[in-house]
Amino acid sequence: MTVIVNVFARLREQLGTSAWTESVPEGTTSRQLVKVLSEREAAISELENVLRVAVNDEWVQKDRILEDGDEVALLTPVSGG
Amino acid sequence: MLDSRQSMEIKVDIQAAPLSLDELWAFLAAAEGGGIAIFGGTTRRITGERVTEQLSYEAHESMARREMEKLAVKAGEQWDVLRIGLIHRTGIVPVSEASVLIGVASAHRGPAFEAARFLIDELKVSVPVWKKEHFADGTTEWQGDDWVR
Numbered sequence: 001m002t003v004i005v006n007v008f009a010r011l012r013e014q015l016g017t018s019a020w021t022e023s024v025p026e027g028t029t030s031r032q033l034v035k036v037l038s039e040r041e042a043a044i045s046e047l048e049n050v051l052r053v054a055v056n057d058e059w060v061q062k063d064r065i066l067e068d069g070d071e072v073a074l075l076t077p078v079s080g081g
Numbered sequence: 082m083l084d085s086r087q088s089m090e091i092k093v094d095i096q097a098a099p100l101s102l103d104e105l106w107a108f109l110a111a112a113e114g115g116g117i118a119i120f121g122g123t124t125r126r127i128t129g130e131r132v133t134e135q136l137s138y139e140a141h142e143s144m145a146r147r148e149m150e151k152l153a154v155k156a157g158e159q160w161d162v163l164r165i166g167l168i169h170r171t172g173i174v175p176v177s178e179a180s181v182l183i184g185v186a187s188a189h190r191g192p193a194f195e196a197a198r199f200l201i202d203e204l205k206v207s208v209p210v211w212k213k214e215h216f217a218d219g220t221t222e223w224q225g226d227d228w229v230r
Contacts, residue, residue, distance in 0.1 A: 009139050009211035010223040050227055054209070057144040073141055073209070079225030080138065080145075080169060080210025081122050081181050081201060 001026055001068035003033070011076055014043035024066065030055065031062035033072060050077055089157040092166040093149045095142050095210075105166045105184045112163035112186035118193035120201050122181040124174050132217035138171045138180055141209035145169065148208045156185070156200055160192035167200060169210055180212075206230060 006019045024033060030053040038045040053060055054073040066072065092108050102119070109117045124136045153165040166184040174180045183200045187193040204210075212224040 006141070008141055008209070009213070009225075012139075013223075052228070054141070054144055057141075057147050059207075073144065075141065075209055076211070076223075077225035077228045078205070078207070078209055079212040079223070080140070080208050081205040081212075 001028075001066075003028075003066050003068070003070045003072050005033075005037070006071060006073040008073070009076060011043060011047060011074060015041060022072075028066050029062070030060055030064045030066060030072060033066060034062070034074065037074075044074065047076055051075065089153075089162060090164045091150060091153040091157075092164070092168075093146055093153065094168045095140050095145055095149075095171060096168065097170065097172040100168050100170055100179045100182045102179075102182065105168060105182050108166050109164050109184045109186040114163045114186045114188045114193075116188075116190035116193045117184060117186045118190070118197040119182060119184040120197045121179040121183075122201065123179050124176045126176045128214075131214075133176060133214055134217050135173055135175045135215045136180065137173050137213045137215065138169070139211050139213070140169065140171050142171075145208050145210055149204065152200055152203050152207070155203075156196040159199070160185075160187070160196040162187040162192050162196050165196065165200070167204070169204075169208070171210075 012018045038048045052075045149167045164186040168182045170180050185193040185196045206229045214222045
């Protein structure tokens, strides 16, 4: 199955892209996805400890099981206002 | 039996254009309550020894809208308020211009002040928006090293 990964702000700048499609096995959790991505991308690895995940615009726990077509956002600590 | 309380109305927006105080005021005043509190967050020139030229903001827009709506609903559950407006700007925000406007209309002033304080404090905790400092020395820096909670 595939999910769409969205990144913002510093992560978007460091990766040079704001979104991409990722093929993952059925049953993959958000935690497993972050792990796979951080092994591939140093920028994600460096921020892994502070990353939080949202799926389809909702905050989720790291063990959330992903579904085909999910939009997964990797969020660094927010600083709005 | 009719509920004598009016239902609360919420206006949430994220926009690149400068924030309009007049539009927010008109929305809040239409509640016909007894008080309006508005908080504006603006770009600060001096932070410690650093001089800021401008800030830029980026949002996860669809999620930020939802999170802002959730905060407004939560505020409406805690305080007796009539209308809540939350508007965040994205892109470049020059010094002294507003990046965020929080407005609350209520029948009496207390809940408007308290809800506005709650809304700006919580917006900074949970709404996916990021701020980048553009300093006078030409350097830039994304803000947000860790989560508030």
